[in-house]
Amino acid sequence: MFDLQGYGPSLLAGASMTIAVGLSAMVMACILGLVGAWAKLSASYTARATAAVYTTVIRGTPELILLLLLYYGVPTLVQDLASLAGYEIILNFNPFLAGAVTLGLIYGAFATEVFRGAFEAIPRGQTEAAQALGMSRFRVAVHITLPQAMRIALPGLGNVWMILIKATALVSIIQLDEVMRKAKIAAGATHQPFTFYLLASFIFLGITLISSLVQRQLEKKAHRGVGQA
Amino acid sequence: MNFTTMLEYLPQMLDGAWLSLQITGLSLFLGFLLAIPVSLMRLSHLAALRLPAQLYMFYFRGTPLLVQLFLIYYGSGQFRHELEQIGLWAFFRDAWFCAVFALTLNACAYTAEIFRGAILAVPKSDIQAGKAFGMSGLLLFRRIIFPKALRIALPSYGNEVIFLLQASSLVSIITLMDLTGVASRLVAKTFAVYEIYILTAAIYIAITYMLVVIFKLFERILNKHLRTDS
Amino acid sequence: MKTTINAVLLITGLFIFSVSAAEMKTLRLGTEGAYAPFNSVNKEGELVGFDIEIGKALCTEMKVKCEWVTSDWDGLIPALLAKKFDAIVASMSITEERKQKIAFTSKYYTTPGRFVRMKGDAVEASKESLKGKVIGVQGGTISENFVRGEFGEVVDIKVYGTQDEANLDFMAGRVDVIFADSVVLVDFLKSKSGQQAELFGPSFTEAKYFGEGIGIGLRKNDQALLEAFNQAIDAIRANGTYQKINAKYFDFDLFGE
Structure with a gap:
């Protein structure tokens, strides 16, 4: 049953692509999450409303639809609009970029909620005290709120990563050569779908297992110096 | 951009949405029922009960639903003869069954994890009070632990419901004509890519936030006695 | 001021798209990669097949550098329109329906559709x-159009994203018969698991469904590219390159009359 007929290396190459697209998306999700949380907690109505629309739309739509919309729909829409205005624009994202951007956009909405919760968990008194000492808003953010928010957000971000890495399987639909697409190719060519999809699932299991170990280490490190209640 | 012609396709898409809701609803219901014993097994002190539950939950929470669907749908085809011999092929032959089966197993694993957390979060004092009244075993679980755990679990369970509704869009990939399936067929026919997918997204968003409202109401009813405001 | 900065940051955050100017040094060819023997991906992850070699030969003939982009079948025309690539070389039939959206070169082969049981x-x-x-x-x-049009009211049609998946489900017994391009089916029957299956019924070629053969799909406003492709097709037919590629894959003339 486990005769891979030479497709083993191809699946492993797919695994590294899965991790690459997952990490890129996670970096983008974290950046978007920070910006989103800032907007949600902002005094500006426009920023709050924009952030609210962003999280509402993203969390209400299946990833698959968002992926198809972003990969096929948005470039066509932008080109149609641009040609109406008399311009020619080529929006060209390859599957890697489209996959990373889409997943980043989706999980940025989740990261927004995680960071918002983390910022809210920091006592206001700390910011006020820092400002009383004459620190600028920027320095308050860098020295006081951000480091603490990161620590509080860590478990939440870990969850986002776990969901995100599994969602990378979807990017196979837009033909990025990650594990799932490699498994599909092998299953189609060898007519042994069970073998290859099972192997693909084990690769994902390996990634999630290692991730949870890393997460535990990171949390331990982030909590050094914090009294354990 | 032509959204008016989209109205023509709306009935077809609503048919698809109905199938999405059916599959989601049925999988949630079955997953919920199964999650009760699974979460109890997971919390058991007996390794023979705990380990299988742990392994099952680890696998289904650690791998993508897309892989699980493909494994169950296309993978079962590899064992057609074996499945025929034990009389199960009639089920696996059907894409609808495979979809509900995969979604149920997936939902059950996540729900069991939510239940596990909720059962552990039931205050010790509640259980002691129950015991003081002479309750034990199933009675204690049915009257004290389970109702309390359910209330604790509700917000996370609401998220799981929404997660599964959105995940059900994947069944389109195993030939089912759910909302996403209908949408991608229409796109292939009309090439009106963004019009159709934006409409599809709008329908999903509408269903999702209907569910959110329902859960908020439900939560308020269940926690009525806890409200402190007048 | 602060509002503006917030809004600008949010918008740039939301739309980090790579916008590239309309320059076209290399020609990008789109294909599916799940349709052996015309286009498929081998163990090494390379694209192989008749379409791929014809595409390469045409590029050599036109003296342009080409690169391949894969897309799922349903996404080929949307991706062409979205300018993810400039031409579809994916065994796409020239049909009236498609001609409303995209342009086609003259045909580079024709094959009939067949049933397999x-x-x-x-x-x-x-x-x-x-x-x-x-x-x-x-x-x-x-194939879908043909089956819907001719047998739609009496049969149950199951639709797959790729021919590979339709084949898998046929092997699994979830579908009773499959209908597809005859050459693709013959290739499938030659595989280990295709041994238990066979072709049946006539070869179907009705122009109503099967169009005017298989062509290369282009955006409607790329008139110059269309002419270049048509000349290149004639040229490789005339200089024997086409016949060489044909002989490598098939023991009959794929071009048709």
Whole structure:
């Protein structure tokens, strides 16, 4: 049953692509999450409303639809609009970029909620005290709120990563050569779908297992110096 | 951009949405029922009960639903003869069954994890009070632990419901004509890519936030006695 | 001021798209990669097949550098329109429906459509015999249109994203017969698991469904590219390159009359 007929290396190459697209998306999700949380907690109505629309739309739509919309729909829409205005624009994202951007956009909405919760968990008194000492808003953010928010957000971000890495399987639909697409190719060519999809699932299991170990280490490190209640 | 012609396709898409809701609803219901014993097994002190539950939950929470669907749908085809011999092929032959089966197993694993957390979060004092009244075993679980755990679990369970509704869009990939399936067929026919997918997204968003409202109401009813405001 | 900065940051955050100017040094060819022997991905992850070699030969003939982009079948025309690539070389039939959206070169081959059944199954290619059967086809293809148009009211049609998946489900017995391009089916029958299956019924070529053969799909406003492709097709037909590639894959003339 486990005769891979030479497709083993191809699946492993797919695994590294899965991790690459997952990490890129996670970096983008974290950046978007920070910006989103800032907007949600902002005094500006426009920023709050924009952030609210962003999280509402993203969390209400299946990833698959968002992926198809972003990969096929948005470039066509932008080109149609641009040609109406008399311009020619080529929006060209390859599957890697489209996959990373889409997943980043989706999980940025989740990261927004995680960071918002983390910022809210920091006592206001700390910011006020820092400002009383004459620190600028920027320095308050860098020295006081951000480091603490990161620590509080860590478990939440870990969850986002776990969901995100599994969602990378979807990017196979837009033909990025990650594990799932490699498994599909092998299953189609060898007519042994069970073998290859099972192997693909084990690769994902390996990634999630290692991730949870890393997460535990990171949390331990982030909590050094914090009294354990 | 032509959204008016989209109205023509709306009935077809609503048919698809109905199938999405059916599959989601049925999988949630079955997953919920199964999650009760699974979460109890997971919390058991007996390794023979705990380990299988742990392994099952680890696998289904650690791998993508897309892989699980493909494994169950296309993978079962590899064992057609074996499945025929034990009389199960009639089920696996059907894409609808495979979809509900995969979604149920997936939902059950996540729900069991939510239940596990909720059962552990039931205050010790509640259980002691129950015991003081002479309750034990199933009675204690049915009257004290389970109702309390359910209330604790509700917000996370609401998220799981929404997660599964959105995940059900994947069944389109195993030939089912759910909302996403209908949408991608229409796109292939009309090439009106963004019009159709934006409409599809709008329908999903509408269903999702209907569910959110329902859960908020439900939560308020269940926690009525806890409200402190007048 | 602060509002503006917030808004600008949010918008740039939301739309980090790579916008590249309309420059075209290399020609990008789009294909599916799940349609052996015309286009598929081998163990090394390379694209191989008849379409791929024809595409390369045409590029050599036109003296342009080409690169391949894969897309799922349903996404090929949307991706062409979205300018993810400049030409579809993916065994796409020239049909009236598609011509409303994109332009086609003249044909570079024609093949008929056929039915495949399990050996020992006595089903025939008639409405009476196919009644109540499940037919598997790849979605958005002329095969789907043909089966819907000719047998739609009596059969149950299952639609797949790729021909590979339709084949898998046929092997699993979820569909009773499959209908597809004859050459693709012959290739499938030659595979280990295709041994238990066989072709049946006539070769279907009705122009109503099967169009004017297989062409290369282009955006409607790329008139110059269309002419370049047409000249290149004629040139490789004339200089023997086409015949060489044909002989490498098939023992009959693929071009048709």
